[in-house]
Amino acid sequence: xxxxxxxxxxxxxxxxxxxxxxxxxxxxxxxxxxxxxxxxxxxxxxxxxxxxxxxxxxxxxxxxxxxxxxxxxxxxxxxxxxxxx
Amino acid sequence: xxxxxxxxxxxxxxxxxxxxxxxxxxxxxxxxxxxxxxxxxxxxxxxxxxxxxxxxxxxxxxxxxxxxxxxxxxxxxxxxxxxxxxxxxxxxxxxxxxxxxxxxxxxxxxxxxxxxxxxxxxxxxxxxxxxxxxxxxxxxxxxxxxxxxxxxxxxxxxxxxxxxxxxxxxxxxxxxxxxxxxxxxxxxxxxxxxxxxxxxxxxxxxxxxxxxxxxxxxxxxxxxxxxxxxxxxxxxxxxxxxxxxxxxxxxxxxxxxxxxxxxxxxxxxxxxxxxxxxxxxxxxx
Numbered sequence: 001x002x003x004x005x006x007x008x009x010x011x012x013x014x015x016x017x018x019x020x021x022x023x024x025x026x027x028x029x030x031x032x033x034x035x036x037x038x039x040x041x042x043x044x045x046x047x048x049x050x051x052x053x054x055x056x057x058x059x060x061x062x063x064x065x066x067x068x069x070x071x072x073x074x075x076x077x078x079x080x081x082x083x084x085x
Numbered sequence: 086x087x088x089x090x091x092x093x094x095x096x097x098x099x100x101x102x103x104x105x106x107x108x109x110x111x112x113x114x115x116x117x118x119x120x121x122x123x124x125x126x127x128x129x130x131x132x133x134x135x136x137x138x139x140x141x142x143x144x145x146x147x148x149x150x151x152x153x154x155x156x157x158x159x160x161x162x163x164x165x166x167x168x169x170x171x172x173x174x175x176x177x178x179x180x181x182x183x184x185x186x187x188x189x190x191x192x193x194x195x196x197x198x199x200x201x202x203x204x205x206x207x208x209x210x211x212x213x214x215x216x217x218x219x220x221x222x223x224x225x226x227x228x229x230x231x232x233x234x235x236x237x238x239x240x241x242x243x244x245x246x247x248x249x250x251x252x253x254x255x256x257x258x259x260x261x262x263x264x265x266x267x268x269x270x271x272x273x274x275x276x277x278x279x280x281x282x283x284x285x286x287x288x289x290x291x292x293x294x295x296x297x298x299x300x301x302x303x304x305x306x307x308x309x310x311x312x313x314x315x316x317x318x319x320x321x322x323x324x325x326x327x328x329x330x331x332x333x334x335x336x337x338x339x340x341x342x343x344x345x346x347x348x349x350x351x352x353x354x355x356x357x358x359x360x361x362x363x364x365x366x367x368x369x370x
Binding site: 002003004005006007008010011014020022023036038039 | 095130131132144146191192194195196197198342345363364365366367368
């Protein structure tokens with residue numbers, strides 16, 4: 001399956017967060033790598049979006065949207081650093 | 086960690102097509118008038134949402150070819166869209182959309198893949214994290230000045246495959262508009278001379294006083310008298326055409342997933358710091 005990078009999440013996640021998630025820095029539960037979401041590997045399909053660590057391939061986050069509901073999972077992220085303006 | 090410029094807050098906006106003109110044999114340049122557009126930094130993208138009469142929607146991301154005042158005094162946004170065969174949104178934008186048509190856009194999006202002139206950099210001491218934030222105030226507005234000083238003086242290498250050049254015309258234009266002294270180079274891989282996006286703009290940018298160099302690589306057909314035979318870019322050709330790692334450039338790579346990954350892995354092999362390489366993949370073939 002063709003993959004993208006975390007930049008592709010900007011629009012989808014701007015619907016839910018008041019900051020640009022793609023520039024937020026996340027720590028991977030799988031390998032401990034600390035990196036910007038924009039550098040993650042993103043797989044999209046009609047069923048949903050899977051975000052994987054670019055160091056170890058661990059699933060960082062999932063996004064499933066259906067009509068007026070959305071399910072966001074950050075199961076593979078132990079912390080997110082957000083810069084306050 | 087390298088800081089990020091602050092950019093206007095994103096939102097959904099009604100967009101009206103002002104003009105749709107052929108850009109290449111497979112792509113169109115769309116000039117949009119976007120109501121309430123807060124301005125955007127060079128390199129940002131937006132999402133286009135088309136809605137069918139039955140309520141079905143399709144959303145796709147497109148890089149923005151324009152950059153410009155975040156003061157909200159312009160609502161003009163330029164896109165260049167390549168037709169994806171069997172695509173849902175791009176054939177509409179390229180072949181069907183005409184002046185007066187309306188759809189929705191969501192943006193500006195993404196503060197990672199942007200470049201801003203040194204004049205917009207903030208002084209923040211030696212620490213590269215100094216003074217960088219990721220989102221503008223709640224109303225967007227004039228606050229686009231936040232490129233950290235440590236990043237502001239680094240030379241910039243842009244590498245594009247095909248329509249991946251779209252965000253780079255915005256960056257190169259912002260560089261020229263600011264008469265920025267940072268060395269700028271673009272390595273641009275295209276199939277044929279007819280596939281070059283923004284050819285007149287790049288010609289002007291090369292002639293402008295801000296230092297900008299364009300290196301073209303033709304993969305299928307080169308112009309008459311071109312010194313090299315058409316071929317896909319190789320690691321050796323890349324090494325010759327890009328700023329060396331010793332000059333610690335910021336490197337931006339945009340194109341299809343295969344192109345971006347090939348180029349990024351060569352850059353690492355050539356000694357470039359992975360942290361200084363920013364990529365934007367758009368799928369493709």
